[in-house]
Amino acid sequence: MSQYSDEDAFEAAAAPSTRAQPSLSQRATAAPHVDYFAGLNPAQRQAVETLDGPVLMLAGAGTGKTKALTCRIAHLMATGRARPDEILAVTFTNKAAREMKNRISGLTQGASEGMRWLGTFHAICVKLLRRHSELVGLKSSFTILDTDDQMRLLKQLLRASDIDEKRWPPRMLAGIIDGWKNKAWTPAQVPVAESSAFDDKGVDLYAAYQQRLKDLNACDFGDLLLHMVTIFQTHADVLATYQRWFKYILVDEYQDTNVAQYLWLRLLAQGHKNICCVGDDDQSIYGWRGAEVGNILRFEKDFPGAHVVRLEQNYRSTGHILGAAAGVIDANKDRLGKTLFTDGEDGEKVRLIGHWDGEEEARWIGEDIESMQRGTRGLDAMPLNSMAILVRASHQMRSFEDRFLTIGLPYRVIGGPRFYERMEIRDAMAYFRLAVSQDDDLAFERIVNTPKRGLGDKAVQTIQMTARSNGVNLIEGARLCVNGGLIKGRGGNALRDLVQGLDRWHGQLHCRSNGATRRELLDDEDSVIDDGPTVEVFDGASNVNHVELAEVILDECGYTAHWKNEKTPEAPGRLENLKELVKALENFDSLQGFLEHISLIMDNAKDEEDDKVTIMTLHGAKGLEFPSVYLPGWEDGLFPSQRSMDESGLKGLEEERRLAYVGITRAEKHCTISFTSSRLVYGQWQSQMPSRFIDELPEENVEVLTPPGLHGGGFGAAGMSAQANPASEGMASTLHEKMAKADVYNSPGWRRLQSRSQQRPMTQPKESRNAVIDLKATSSFTTGERVFHHKFGYGEVMEIEGDKLLIEFDKAGEKKVVAKFIVSADSANDVPF
DNA sequence: CTACACCAGATTTTT
DNA sequence: TCTGGTGTAG
Numbered sequence: 117m118s119q120y121s122d123e124d125a126f127e128a129a130a131a132p133s134t135r136a137q138p139s140l141s142q143r144a145t146a147a148p149h150v151d152y153f154a155g156l157n158p159a160q161r162q163a164v165e166t167l168d169g170p171v172l173m174l175a176g177a178g179t180g181k182t183k184a185l186t187c188r189i190a191h192l193m194a195t196g197r198a199r200p201d202e203i204l205a206v207t208f209t210n211k212a213a214r215e216m217k218n219r220i221s222g223l224t225q226g227a228s229e230g231m232r233w234l235g236t237f238h239a240i241c242v243k244l245l246r247r248h249s250e251l252v253g254l255k256s257s258f259t260i261l262d263t264d265d266q267m268r269l270l271k272q273l274l275r276a277s278d279i280d281e282k283r284w285p286p287r288m289l290a291g292i293i294d295g296w297k298n299k300a301w302t303p304a305q306v307p308v309a310e311s312s313a314f315d316d317k318g319v320d321l322y323a324a325y326q327q328r329l330k331d332l333n334a335c336d337f338g339d340l341l342l343h344m345v346t347i348f349q350t351h352a353d354v355l356a357t358y359q360r361w362f363k364y365i366l367v368d369e370y371q372d373t374n375v376a377q378y379l380w381l382r383l384l385a386q387g388h389k390n391i392c393c394v395g396d397d398d399q400s401i402y403g404w405r406g407a408e409v410g411n412i413l414r415f416e417k418d419f420p421g422a423h424v425v426r427l428e429q430n431y432r433s434t435g436h437i438l439g440a441a442a443g444v445i446d447a448n449k450d451r452l453g454k455t456l457f458t459d460g461e462d463g464e465k466v467r468l469i470g471h472w473d474g475e476e477e478a479r480w481i482g483e484d485i486e487s488m489q490r491g492t493r494g495l496d497a498m499p500l501n502s503m504a505i506l507v508r509a510s511h512q513m514r515s516f517e518d519r520f521l522t523i524g525l526p527y528r529v530i531g532g533p534r535f536y537e538r539m540e541i542r543d544a545m546a547y548f549r550l551a552v553s554q555d556d557d558l559a560f561e562r563i564v565n566t567p568k569r570g571l572g573d574k575a576v577q578t579i580q581m582t583a584r585s586n587g588v589n590l591i592e593g594a595r596l597c598v599n600g601g602l603i604k605g606r607g608g609n610a611l612r613d614l615v616q617g618l619d620r621w622h623g624q625l626h627c628r629s630n631g632a633t634r635r636e637l638l639d640d641e642d643s644v645i646d647d648g649p650t651v652e653v654f655d656g657a658s659n660v661n662h663v664e665l666a667e668v669i670l671d672e673c674g675y676t677a678h679w680k681n682e683k684t685p686e687a688p689g690r691l692e693n694l695k696e697l698v699k700a701l702e703n704f705d706s707l708q709g710f711l712e713h714i715s716l717i718m719d720n721a722k723d724e725e726d727d728k729v730t731i732m733t734l735h736g737a738k739g740l741e742f743p744s745v746y747l748p749g750w751e752d753g754l755f756p757s758q759r760s761m762d763e764s765g766l767k768g769l770e771e772e773r774r775l776a777y778v779g780i781t782r783a784e785k786h787c788t789i790s791f792t793s794s795r796l797v798y799g800q801w802q803s804q805m806p807s808r809f810i811d812e813l814p815e816e817n818v819e820v821l822t823p824p825g826l827h828g829g830g831f832g833a834a835g836m837s838a839q840a841n842p843a844s845e846g847m848a849s850t851l852h853e854k855m856a857k858a859d860v861y862n863s864p865g866w867r868r869l870q871s872r873s874q875q876r877p878m879t880q881p882k883e884s885r886n887a888v889i890d891l892k893a894t895s896s897f898t899t900g901e902r903v904f905h906h907k908f909g910y911g912e913v914m915e916i917e918g919d920k921l922l923i924e925f926d927k928a929g930e931k932k933v934v935a936k937f938i939v940s941a942d943s944a945n946d947v948p949f
Numbered sequence: 950c951t952a953c954a955c956c957a958g959a960t961t962t963t964t
Numbered sequence: 965t966c967t968g969g970t971g972t973a974g
Contacts, residue, residue: 208963208964209963209964210964236964237964238964239964263963282957337963337964338964340964401962402962402963402964404961404962404963405962405963405964508961508962509960509961509962510960510961510962511960511961531962531963534963568950568951570950570951571950572950572951573950574950575950606950607950716964733961733962734962735961735962735963736962736963754961757960757961757962758961759960759961760961760962775962796965797960797965798958798959798960798965798966799965799966800965
């Protein structure tokens with residue numbers, strides 16, 4: 117594709133939106149200070165109005181940077197500086213991109229629809245790369261590998277090179293290669309200093325891997341950026357096109373950019389230098405995956421004369437919360453230094469409490485959440501939606517899930533495996549990929565024996581050998597094997613059926629497309645369609661249902677049946693997911709279109725409307741805010757994580773500290789930090805020391821709920837005092853001092869705890885409080901009945917106690933669970949599909 | 950080729 | 965403790 121046609125395509129694409137433009141600029145001329153300026157403080161306003169030249173917006177937590185950013189975009193459009201599609205706006209997450217789009221839409225009466233270049237780095241790069249892929253030796257129909265495929269490929273390479281997989285695990289190689297890609301190094305560009313990586317074979321393996329990807333017409337996540345940077349660096353004409361096209365560039369979360377992203381941005385901005393980067397060095401928490409805080413620090417060097425705007429007025433948190441956060445982050449060196457302030461109230465102090473163990477911590481938080489929800493403590497009742505538990509590592513979530521399940525407190529876990537990363541989704545997608553392109557060998561490898569068809573390693577190897585020696589794809593190879601009698605018997609029959617099925621689905625798909633070639637389809641999509649739900653590409657023909665075809669494929673290949681027959685606890689959920697996948701297909705007009713976008717946009721945007729407590733990692737919480745935030749697990753080794761400190765020393769510690777800062781600044785009104793003295797790690801009890809970050813919390817902003825000497829307090833403080841506390845010996849002296857100084861016995865918190873612990877002494881069995889018998893809610897289950905629980909799996913009802921059921925789970929053991937979380941085992945299998 | 954049993958390593962964080 | 969990978973028996 118020549119540069120010329122590029123421009124044509126761009127002009128063509130731009131045409132529709134020019135129509136909308138005059139009305140916008142009229143509005144701007146008629147009323148210079150359009151409504152969206154209202155409510156901006158001077159700094160924000162400066163950030164919005166300084167349109168030309170480089171701008172660095174240093175925006176502290178909760179200072180309204182998204183507001184400034186979206187207003188700036190609206191302003192660009194309203195003043196006619198750029199059409200919506202001439203603005204490049206980059207975010208890190210799809211969620212952020214969505215939110216920005218919505219907010220701009222609100223400001224501009226829908227003009228954001230034309231913003232075709234608002235998205236994540238990766239999403240935008242895919243779009244660009246589909247256009248120019250031939251410049252790096254790929255067809256524009258290239259597939260994007262998920263980590264699973266990537267790992268399988270690397271394993272093959274390692275096996276071929278005769279490397280001990282024990283000593284040199286594929287994961288490690290993947291990490292190294294990823295790191296190089298983040299630095300924008302092609303195999304040839306990896307510096308000599310790195311040549312010892314992975315037993316001296318790293319670079320060679322990297323080269324081999326890239327070659328293999330090219331053969332497969334595929335690329336991984338890192339390649340999306342790497343390839344684009346390479347293209348920009350080696351094809352001045354292409355770069356120039358885009359430099360001209362993107363009149364204004366905006367970057368969110370700039371502190372999280374890695375070198376490749378930085379180069380990409382710098383190349384694009386080089387011409388006009390109309391680039392506005394928004395970031396907060398104090399919130400840089402992705403150093404471990406290649407983010408360079410240095411990018412934000414060197415901005416002014418790269419773009420001399422850059423306007424630097426600081427947003428320091430915080431609109432989110434109370435004074436005490438800001439004070440606590442500031443105390444922690446102050447311990448970091450090398451900050452650009454911002455001082456957040458608020459006009460609001462001091463509010464409630466940050467609460468600090470120690471517990472005996474994780475179970476008690478979860479119990480305490482659960483009860484506190486319930487009381488907040490009821491509105492005790494003389495405070496207004498708060499919905500569960502307004503509360504969040506933010507943990508360092510996802511395995512910490514479990515104790516909360518267990519506890520909340522037991523007491524019937526609705527919660528929602530954010531994070532975990534992404535939807536499209538789940539096994540069943542990837543399996544299904546592999547079938548779809550093969551229907552679209554028979555050349556997708558990785559997909560074939562994935563599903564030859566899924567569901568089980570009696571085709572083991574030997575059969576697969578035979579197919580691979582045959583394919584290779586005949587220079588054909590694996591499907592052809594399999595066909596040859598069957599016809600040539602190389603694979604016989606049960607497996608041979610199954611393989612023949614599979615190949616026939618694949619042919620059939622392939623044929624059905626391509627006649628559905630009304631004769632349109634893949635090429636035409638791509639061109640259409642690229643120039644007209646942005647992403648997601650969209651216009652029909654083909655007149656009339658398209659809705660003859662790729663959705664139906666997808667269902668047919670999953671049925672005919674036996675995959676649906678496979679999960680229906682499977683009696684494991686996860687099976688119903690997997691069927692459910694497959695149903696969701698098929699439903700998601702409805703939003704696209706072809707399987708191709710779906711596959712091209714899916715790996716990038718299929719995140720779990722789930723039930724936000726239900727009133728539930730949110731449980732998520734600190735990383736996942738960046739950019740969010742909650743009226744009430746719980747920060748459990750503040751113990752040295754867990755938070756700050758030992759691993760970060762071992763691997764990255766002081767830098768690692770500082771990043772952990774920024775994580776703590778991010779955590780605290782998520783809170784609007786209430787923030788509760790807790791730690792335990794013993795914790796179960798890898799099934800072993802470990803005594804814990806309170807996090808060093810706790811010592812950095814300024815005393816005046818903290819209310820200590822744990823009495824001195826009773827580290828491991830909470831409800832059972834009195835009962836616990838007799839027990840030896842392994843951690844108290846080594847507990848940081850400052851913490852001791854703090855606790856001694858705090859007049860805890862007169863604090864509202866302590867009195868509250870006292871009165872509550874009297875109501876429910878620790879000596880009682882922990883379930884006592886929950887054994888409230890509610891006759892009205894008596895469940896419809898009978899003892900001995902087989903039941904299913906979405907987390908614990910299948911089990912048998914042992915006892916019924918009001919709406920609580922004691923269940924002996926096959927896998928999870930005996931648990932007491934609220935009836936509403938339970939379904940009968942029969943109905944669990946009845947998932948319609 | 951599957952099914953089961955045993956052992957080792959893992960537990961940050963994710964586009 | 966849990967998972968995933970390898971090895972062995974049927």
